[in-house]
Amino acid sequence: MYTPSIRSLIEELGKLPGIGPRSAQRIAFYLLRSETNDVYRLADAIKSAKDNAMFCETCFNFSEGVMCSICSDQTRDRSIICVVEEPKDVVALERSREYKGLYHVLQGALSPIDGIGPDKIKVRELLVRLADKTITEVILCTNPNIEGEATAMYLARQLQDTGLTVTRIASGLPVGGDLDYADELTIGRALQGRRQV
């Protein structure tokens, strides 16, 4: 019932993560009703982000040059590296304003079920970086889920004889959260991680 170009728009939108057939249809109709300028701005933003996106050759975060803005920032603490799974994790950590060191983006987490072993993520590149003697601590900031924990454990084992301080970001109750709403695993972790006040 749709014209070919609308059908292909709905089809392409439906391939995006989290966009089902209904959302795809809704977005397509929204675009068809929007100002041509706005629609072109979206299409151009997609192309231009794709054209400009490259990865930092040091930390593998997104970058618009061979070195990202964090790696090239000389005010940051170059003795500590925070290992994360994805560029969005860098954004989340930067938002906290707690951390002033460098990052290493693995671009994934170990997941044997999906066939993702250490060679599929930036593990080798991390080990190469750590050979540099200015680095003294590695914080394992992979997600507190099965894949993230497995990745952290794998890296901890790889790093155990390097003499580096290897730490794992704490799990516990979210600030502003409610004990009542926390799941039992989180409460368990929060208890294990209790600290003297």
Place this chain on the structure above:
Amino acid sequence: MYTPSIRSLIEELGKLPGIGPRSAQRIAFYLLRSETNDVYRLADAIKSAKDNAMFCETCFNFSEGVMCSICSDQTRDRSIICVVEEPKDVVALERSREYKGLYHVLQGALSPIDGIGPDKIKVRELLVRLADKTITEVILCTNPNIEGEATAMYLARQLQDTGLTVTRIASGLPVGGDLDYADELTIGRALQGRRQV
């Protein structure tokens, strides 16, 4: 923390309906990781749908010419018009294969709160079409929600002296649904609309 082009991509994606900041980020990262060809295919589908989309000058459904495929189909019953809010409603009705008449897409519903009066939707155009004596019945198929009901009531009043048969699509329990899960308004409507078997 993002590069300018990634920031602007996330911003543009976040303007789409149903896409919050988190989904926008997720989709942006998905696109940055996808094949360039696939990303360009999406951007081009957006532009081309927008470039090709026009509205049928008769029924105001999407069309790739001045007259849509339904209005120009001579096998359809030209004595009956089904009035809907949006092009997607035409698609839904066509899927049912129950209806063989023509459509009229209002391109919206009355909503005084949002400042949408009869002049903002294709009401005048409907009245012009109905002046044609081949039409004998109008089915009001606007959505069974507040705006849709108000629109149907408004149209019914406008059409009451035209001698046309004006009907409203039935409300009731969805087929395959469960009485237990139906809300009280739907059950009320289903009871009001009961028919002798």
